[in-house]
Amino acid sequence: MDGQVELPVSLQKAQKSLGLCIKQRHEASKIRQVLSSHLGSQLNSSGHPLNRPLSLVDPAIDVEAASHGVRGLQREYLRSVRANIKARNEYAAISKEHHARRTGEDLESETQDFPQQSNSCLGMEAFIYLTMHQQKHERLRITQDYVDVLSQKPAATAEHLDPKVALRDVDSLPKVPPEVLHNASAGPAAGGTALKELVDLLEKSVLRAKMLLKKEQRLLAKVRADSSGSPESRGDRLQALGLTRNALINWIEAEMEKAGDGSVDVEDEELSNHDAGGKDYIEAQLASIQRQYGRYIEARQSLVTSATSISEPPVSTTKEEDSNVPALTDDSRPSQGMQIFYPYLEKLAFTANEQKAAIQQRSHLTISLAKQVKEASQGLDRLADESHLLPAHPMPTASSQRKGLEGPLSFNGELLNHEKPDSSARGRAWVYAAESAGTATKNAITEQLEEGGKAMEESRNSVSGLYHLLGYETQDDGLRKTGLKKDIWTALDGALGVIKGDGAEAR
Template sequence: MGMEQPSSTNPAFGEAKKVLAPYTRTRQEVAHIRRVLALHLKSQVDDKGDAKLLAPISLACESANKLPTTSGTHGLRKEYLRALKANVKARQEFARLTTESQITKEKEVEEISLGPYLALENQKQKLERLRILQKYVDSLAIKTPAFASFLEQPAASIEALPQLPEEAIASAARSGSESSTVNLDDLIQDLERDVLRAKLLLKSEKNLLAKIRAEQQKQLRRKSSLKAAEPDQTLKALEKTRNELISWVEEELGKAGNSDAQPESPSKPRDSEVPIEQTVTEVREKYTRYLRERKGLLEALARPAVPDIAPKTEDKDIPQEPQNTSEVGEMAGFITPYLSELLAISREQKSLSQQRSHLTTSLAKQNKETIQVFDRLAEESHLLPKYQLPQKRSRKGTGTFAEEVNMAVKESPGVSHRAEEWTYAAQASSIDTMEAVCVNVDEGKTALEEAKKALDRLDQMLGYSARKTGKGDNSGGDIWLQEAESGGAKDENTNIWSTIDGQLGVL
């Protein structure tokens, strides 16, 4: 009764019941169908119908190892068990392949996700390095050489020079008797050379300083109608001029120190009787005098060229202050018009020196690379050892000045000497090749003449001498061309029997 009430009230339930009616059975019908199927299966498995089933039929869920064997079965059951084992193996293989594919996909996903991350990290590190470099480049670009601190640094760095170590002198004095005299002579010569170079530099700088002071005094003596500059501007102009002069003098000192063309003092003959202690004492005195003169030069350069303007103080020298101020104003008035020219000249000299050093470095580098290339080619070449450049022996008293200079240059071989070796080797090789070709050509001509003679003898043996004499003297032509032109006539007019044709009676 409970089931009929909702069907009368709900039409959807009734429709669903009608649709499912062919598939619904009662319990009695289901039990009857099962018994019929069991009997049918039993009859299919066992023909007699007496045997019982040893195992249930639905074995698809079992593994291949737990399935019953097919040794004691026959007919459809044996085929079913075989198919069932194949199905289980196929399922296991499918599961294994599925698992492996999933693992491979996970690894690929991890690699794909890790690659861009590593590339991004590398780019970030590179960007950070570039930012740091850009930061320091910008800071260096801001600090131009126009600042006074940059110009004063070289002067501050060379104010104090290291003293000659006493321990080194004492050890040299102790070991002088044991060491060879050649090393001591070399040391003395080097020190004398350095002292002489320092004296020359000091003399040139003193002359330059005296010249500058004379020009300044000459400008101070002049009386001009130019307006005096203000005290602050005057001090700035004087400081700037002083810094420019100091930088120029230091640059000239650096050039003179680095130049290799300085005059060297001739080596003095050393008396073997002079003791080592006396020689060391002389060297020490020379080095002390060199330090004293260098220190005096630096002090002279650091000393201001004009008297400083004293501040206003309550002193007895107060009446002299207007005179000093007026002198400074007049001097600033004279120097101010020439400041721009001095700065331009200083920049021009600096640029020229930089350009000269750059060109010298570039040429030396190119020369070195060229020499290395020539040396490498000379080691790998088989031409230079075979054709070596003959050594030119200069005759004493007979050579000209140009020949002597060339011989002196060739003592230290450079690029031109190496190129001359290659040129000589190439010319000698070409001459040898031409000689070999000429010899081979002569041999070929001789062989050709012999071949012509052999062909003439063959013609005489075969009876072709009449044809050859009738044509005239053809020794100057081509024998092969003559054979080609006279080939047809040979076949038509002559043969092996033509010599006895009509002359049988003679035979």
């Protein structure tokens, strides 16, 4: 209350004068209830409920008869009621005259059918009646407009009433989705059968895919057969095999000529070195060369025969020629080819087994090493997260780049190292951090020792100075007091001792 601003004197006087008229909200509502009950008892003495609010007073009530013996506010209220009734009567008369002039005789004839009403309800009834007539006129006018439009159209014929003709210019409605129709027709049972239908559709789609796959495979086999059986491709293959065979024969002959030259050189050397050789030695060497060359000719013929038997297509012959050709030659060709390739096949099988075993061992070692590396990496990551040593002493990034003979890392190597961090690099980081921490600790201890040594030296100098002032002598085995008692003044420079000795002698 102290914080409120005080009102001016004039406003305080006005508030005091209006204090009797200003009431609280609950007090005002209570006063209204009392006044309404009192007025209701005065205006409706018979006790029947009023069908109108108090503001709409019925003009039929005799206000003059109830005005005797009334004083104060009730007298003023009755005077206002009489003025209101008089004004409403005048308004009703004027509105009636105006309405009569406007509507004329039709309105007067229709108003005679209505019962006689009071002057207070005459104006309201007339307004309602006029509004109803206006709405009816509007409806009739709209109906007449539609009738006029229909009258302008041609007469109704069978073609005119045909829906196709009538709806010719109308856009077609969109089709209802089949899902909606299916759901509407299926009803609640559709939810249970939806899964079964989906499974059936899936099986049909899988079967259709299998059939298409088989059809494509048959077409592919047919195309391959056509391409492999064409004479052009066979001719190309035969030409290529012929060229390969000629190149192989030329190479073998060149190698044999080299081998023959080498054998002649060796023979000349042996003849020059060994005097015991003669015609017998030469004949023996020539016989061995002939045997080797014969074996070479046989091997070459068998190789060429096997290559031609494999590469050449079967020639169409008649039944008589087939009967004349002996079956032994056909069987001998594959057998000779197998005899040539069999030793190599055994070696290839042995080599393949060895490679397979090596690959399996390598994969086992790789898997075991990868597991160990993964465990080690996880342990290093956990220790790196918990450690305070690595953040304090990080490893410089420049040291990770290899230099020297190997050269710097390539882009691919850097990318692989970024994607798969090396465990050795993590270990090097720990080693570097430990060495850095040890070096830092060693430097700190060295600095502390140096500072301690300096402090001890300073304290030793101070103690020695104090001993020197006090007259003590210091030796290697420690400080000890001298046997003779000396005065403190004997340590001073000058002739004080001499002066003191002279004084003692004079005594």
